[in-house]
Each structure stands twice: as structure tokens, then as C-alpha cells.
Amino acid sequence: MDRTDTLPPDIELARLLQRCAASDTAAFRSLYDKTSPILFARLLRMLRRRSVAEEVLQDVFVRIWQRASQFEAHRGHALAWMVTIARYCAIDLMRRERMTLVSDDAIAEIPDETAQDATGFEKPDNFDHCIGKLNDNTRKCLTLAFVEGRSHDEIARLTTNPLGSVKSWIRRGLLSLKECLSTARQTT
Amino acid sequence: MKSANRELVDRLAAEYVLGTLRYRARRRFERWLLSPQVGAIVKAWEERLAGLEPNLTPVDPPAEVWRGIENKLELRKIRRRPVTRWMAIAASLLFFVAVGVFFTRPVAPPITGTSLLAADAQTIYWRVEVLGDREELTVHVQNVYDLPQGKAHELWALPEGGAPVSLGLMPHMGDRRVVLTAAQRTALANSKQIAVSLEPEGGSPTGAPTGPVLLVAPLAKA
Numbered sequence: 001m002d003r004t005d006t007l008p009p010d011i012e013l014a015r016l017l018q019r020c021a022a023s024d025t026a027a028f029r030s031l032y033d034k035t036s037p038i039l040f041a042r043l044l045r046m047l048r049r050r051s052v053a054e055e056v057l058q059d060v061f062v063r064i065w066q067r068a069s070q071f072e073a074h075r076g077h078a079l080a081w082m083v084t085i086a087r088y089c090a091i092d093l094m095r096r097e098r099m100t101l102v103s104d105d106a107i108a109e110i111p112d113e114t115a116q117d118a119t120g121f122e123k124p125d126n127f128d129h130c131i132g133k134l135n136d137n138t139r140k141c142l143t144l145a146f147v148e149g150r151s152h153d154e155i156a157r158l159t160t161n162p163l164g165s166v167k168s169w170i171r172r173g174l175l176s177l178k179e180c181l182s183t184a185r186q187t188t
Numbered sequence: 189m190k191s192a193n194r195e196l197v198d199r200l201a202a203e204y205v206l207g208t209l210r211y212r213a214r215r216r217f218e219r220w221l222l223s224p225q226v227g228a229i230v231k232a233w234e235e236r237l238a239g240l241e242p243n244l245t246p247v248d249p250p251a252e253v254w255r256g257i258e259n260k261l262e263l264r265k266i267r268r269r270p271v272t273r274w275m276a277i278a279a280s281l282l283f284f285v286a287v288g289v290f291f292t293r294p295v296a297p298p299i300t301g302t303s304l305l306a307a308d309a310q311t312i313y314w315r316v317e318v319l320g321d322r323e324e325l326t327v328h329v330q331n332v333y334d335l336p337q338g339k340a341h342e343l344w345a346l347p348e349g350g351a352p353v354s355l356g357l358m359p360h361m362g363d364r365r366v367v368l369t370a371a372q373r374t375a376l377a378n379s380k381q382i383a384v385s386l387e388p389e390g391g392s393p394t395g396a397p398t399g400p401v402l403l404v405a406p407l408a409k410a
Binding site: 023025028029032036037038040041042044045054055057058061062065066067069070076080083084087091092095096097098113121122123124127128131142143145146147149151152170171174177178181 | 198199202203206207208209210211214231234235236237238239240241242243244245246247248249250252253254256257260261263337338362364365366367
């Protein structure tokens, strides 16, 4: 594998995706080598079971290959596009199977968050300001849902809050975030 | 879009991207994703919530994962391999002399056949297109066919006088491109109809349809 510790610039991944769209299998292998460790870590974080994450990772790359022609380089970032496919594959499985948290020994495998910005995801302008304005409960709910793929029921159980509160915090939190980000965009 | 609808779509789009819709609501919402307006709303939410994306320490997956992907996509059978520039020139000169036809072949093969898998004229679930000399299929989701938990929809060629041959699993959103094997191409060449059956997740374990046949449709020349 030719993975280096830092990912290549997004533009290189976008070029590889374009070559995948033209059925270039060598480009696909290169894309896999460069991005599979990031996507695998992301899937482990959500699915927690290694064997399941390995299976879903296969489906993710099958989709990436099949949908490479739909990636629009001018409209988005290649890695973000691939991570979104991975998140949706994991969420589909978790919702379909109603997968819940597993025992603690399996959780030991969850990849750590690093201070180092290895992946370079682009945050919208003023994101930190806007997420900081939400109350702690709301922020916790949104993070559990987005980062770990937890359902409303699971979040209620994990945070020992009533389901109704969790649902309304999430709904209102999303609205506040949208409003704050659009205001921030207009004033900058 | 009416403003009340827009609000509902926006709320559902946000929870679709966040991941908190239940399975059936997720599938139903994906039906709306065919609309470019809804697609744009989802994309806006994907960009907003990307700020929550964690920076994780990468973890190398085991080598079996790549082998699995190679097998699923039959990558070794794909002939259009990348070539370096000088090789391309050399090869093109050679082929130009040997098989002039090669050059006239467009990069994306043309659509040569279509089939609409539908319950009735109003309810088309999938549109299947055959590309080129049956080298590839594209499957487009028109309407989402309900899928019970732990099940999958599988597409079959129904060759005359022979057993059904699997053409792979059906997508539930967007479209899917399938590169066909020689056996699948032969089966399709002898088929006037294709069908979708309900199978266990991952597809029929036996290689033949095991569940009920849900839809059968004629295969028409384009």
C-alpha cells in the first residue's frame, strides 16, 4: 500500500474518481489505497464491529466505483463525497437491522479522534461559532447521531433523557444551526 | 414547491443527512431524491453538517476487503485498462491497422435495449438499459419498491429454454451500473424478458431465484 500519513490533496482524489468513471481499475486501486484507512476508521466508529465494518467497506467501494461518474468535481470535495457514501451505507445497515450498541470489548476498537487534521474536512464558515451557540444537550445529541450513527431511541438511552426531548432538541438544533450558518454567511 | 412542503422536505432532509430517520422513512425520503430540488436541499445539509465530521486516526483494513471488492465488481475482467501515453500511441497505431473498428467504438457504449420493471403503466420501479453489445447494464430507480428487513431485490435474465441467470442486486436509490460477465451476456442475448425476485440479503444463496418473482418485463430493443 502506498498510503502516506497525510492524504493527498483533494484534487488528486477528484482526478482519481474521474479516471474511475472511465473504468480505470488502476486509478480505483490507488484511490482505495489512499482513502480506505480513513473510510474504515469512520465505519468502525459507527458500526463498532470489525467484521461488519469490513463488509460495509466493500459495499462502499463498490458504490464509489459504480457512482464515480456522478461525482461532480466542481460541486464538492472528493473525500467528503466518499465519506458521505460510507456514512449512508453504515446508517442504512444500522437502521435496517436495528443494530444497537455492542459489548464493551468490541468498543475498544473504536478509532481515536486526533487533534491533527489528517482528513481536512471543510467546515462551513463560522461552523464552530454556530455549533458553540447550541446548548450542551443539543450538541451532544447531534454529535451522537452524526458521528456515531445513533438513532433517536439510542441517544435517549445513552444520555438518559426522554425520547421526546431528544427529538425536539435535534429538530430545533438543526434549525438553529441552519439559521446561524446562513446569517453568518450573509454578514461575512 | 409550496412553502409548507419546502419546510417538511427541509426537516426530513436534515434528519436524512443526520441519519436519524427510521429505515422506512429513509427509503421513502430517497424516493424524493430523484427531484433535483430535493437533491439540492440534501446537498446543502450535507455541506452544513460536514462540520461535525471527526478527524479519526486512520485504520488499515485487512487485505481481504480489497479482494472482496475485486470479486464483487469483477475488476479483473474489465478490459479497458489504463495505458500510458506512449503505449496508447503504439497500441492505437497497431489497432488502427489491425482492427479499425476499435476506434469507432465510443467510450460509453450506446443504449441498445431497455426494459421497464413496473406494476402498471403508472408505477415504474426500475428502468433497465442495456449498453453496447450487452457489455453493461444501467439500472435507474424510478420508484422505490418496498423492501422487508434482511431482504434484497435481485435481477434475472430469463433465457429461453434455460434457467434464470442473475444480473445482480437492484439499487434502491439513484442508479447502478453493472458490468456483465460473458455468461450473463449470453443469457441476456437469449432473453426476451427480465425479472426481479425477492431474495435474502446479499442475493440468492443458490444461484437460482428462491423467493417470489415480483416483476417481469419484456426486454425491448432501443
